[in-house]
Amino acid sequence: MKKIFNLLILVVFASFTAMPQARAPYPISPEVKADNSTTFRFLAPNAKEVLLTGEFLKEKQAMTKDDKGVWSITVPNIKPDIYPYAFVVDGIQVADPNNTDIFANERFKFSLVDVKGSTPLIHALKNVPHGKVTYRLYKSNATGTTRQLLVYTPPGFDPAGSKKYPVLYLVHGGSDTEETWTKVGKANLIADNLIAEKKAVPMIIVMPYANVRPAPMGKFADDVVDNIIPFIQSNYPVLTDQPNRAIAGFSVGGGQTMEIGIMNPDKFAYVSAYAPYPETQEFRQVFGDWKPDAAKLNKQFKLFSFSVGTEDFLYESTLKNMAMFKEKGVKYESLVVPGGHTWMNCKLYLTNTLPRLFK
């Protein structure tokens, strides 16, 4: 019978591409080569113009069509990283239909290309022990709905063991979702790798969904404090004291991180804002009158930090935010690196934050 089934297997495979659904012919895209050049392909026999847009490009690039209607372009020598990209087909932006990896977002549909390079990067899937990512549903009284969050538990995590873990609450950007930090930011793999290298301590990372539209954004702060933290504390073996709780976030999530952290210094010892939004002028409006007990705050925070790229549209604003905290005597650290308001930079910020936590 084994032999029969070997034949069956071949038949199944051979006939796969002949399925009567709309799946043939399809081009392979993206095709990342050993020298980091990458070919992107898109089937559109009737399109007049197809462009490639991507965060590894300074500007959109024209693609060329072959006699089968497949548009393609090879981009040489891309610096290894994970980048969002899309096709612009006669003016309409389209995700790559042949690529499973999609940027988790509410307002656009970029695909993701992983240019691995010859040396595995910190976000690579390496041969190390892996943690788990669990999708949980919880009741949010703050928003009146059942919401989803993701929980990273580190390698070796034993839910019934005696070890209790510190917790990082990690917040996505303004139109992202609770999946963006894993699907785009590879937070789980970065944590796996830093823990394997003994650069970060084993921790639980909670990735909530931070948008509460059309309710006021501030409802998210209530959700974190009133619903999410208690949910995690009643479902996971976690340390519940202030020195074992951190929050970090990007863009609008960086603003939420600052807000939640500063409102709750008794709850969070580590507060890290990555290119936080809103811009300084708006922060000044409300922070202008704010007279913090800086000495107390500086004792409470083991880390209060800003990370930003010099090409980020929020670069100047982040500098001004920092200056404002300086005026008020609130200590902070900063990480200023090249790069823009991107998830390539987010991975770098997280990679720099994790080793600082819970030590």
Place this chain on the structure above:
Amino acid sequence: MKKIFNLLILVVFASFTAMPQARAPYPISPEVKADNSTTFRFLAPNAKEVLLTGEFLKEKQAMTKDDKGVWSITVPNIKPDIYPYAFVVDGIQVADPNNTDIFANERFKFSLVDVKGSTPLIHALKNVPHGKVTYRLYKSNATGTTRQLLVYTPPGFDPAGSKKYPVLYLVHGGSDTEETWTKVGKANLIADNLIAEKKAVPMIIVMPYANVRPAPMGKFADDVVDNIIPFIQSNYPVLTDQPNRAIAGFSVGGGQTMEIGIMNPDKFAYVSAYAPYPETQEFRQVFGDWKPDAAKLNKQFKLFSFSVGTEDFLYESTLKNMAMFKEKGVKYESLVVPGGHTWMNCKLYLTNTLPRLFK
């Protein structure tokens, strides 16, 4: 300080839509109304023609453009269910950029619309205890790679408790991914609801990634038996005897289910194929010579079943498959319902299978 931050919250919210990224103006889409009519919108000022395609439509429908360049259409009275849809913009198929819910698939990018109706369907997020879905990485010697699978654990699951659970291995269709059964098929919510209604027993559901291209598809059978089952058995409190193991799958995954089930009747007591591929002619080629010990097989299988829709392109083929098993004396059950080769039907098949398992 509380007051200051309330103001900050308002400012953050008010300024959100003014972010200098490409996010305004965007239309709301899809907008499902109380009467199940649904409006779809797509911003494309320069497009010449925008059509709506969706599995709730018999054929593509033309959309109309307003003076702001937003194309829209309202489809009345959609039968409540979750449907794939997309826009066809001057001939190019595009997922809805304003909808987060994407069909997890390797070869197309459909969006999903959830027409809930007035009575919650079996796949709805109801006010019942919820299980968890965990993303796990495991080493697959069969394919020589580290692969991802999803594990549903039921409400009340205690990884360290004395209760051990039966396991269903649930396989996606040919170009789907390990996420399709949860993101499109809502397997976790269907299980939550059936368990809450006491129609299904608490079980673990393992959703592997079943494609092994370009390796022969048969490698997946090896992966299940040699890697996935041992991985689950060493990481979860599961029952490891044949009566407590089931396999089910759709389309190419239905063919894989038949193959794995029939090759391993000592391992699986329940084998359910949903609109299995390949078609009968190919099965006949290999099954023609197959002389099963039907009496033995009929004792081993507590359930061997086929589910298919009368409009499925594999309907006739599935009938012929069943006739072939009948000729050979192999007993089976069948569920034949209206509908096509769709994930609306998949949810129905799973809803009918789960209550049959492990009783």
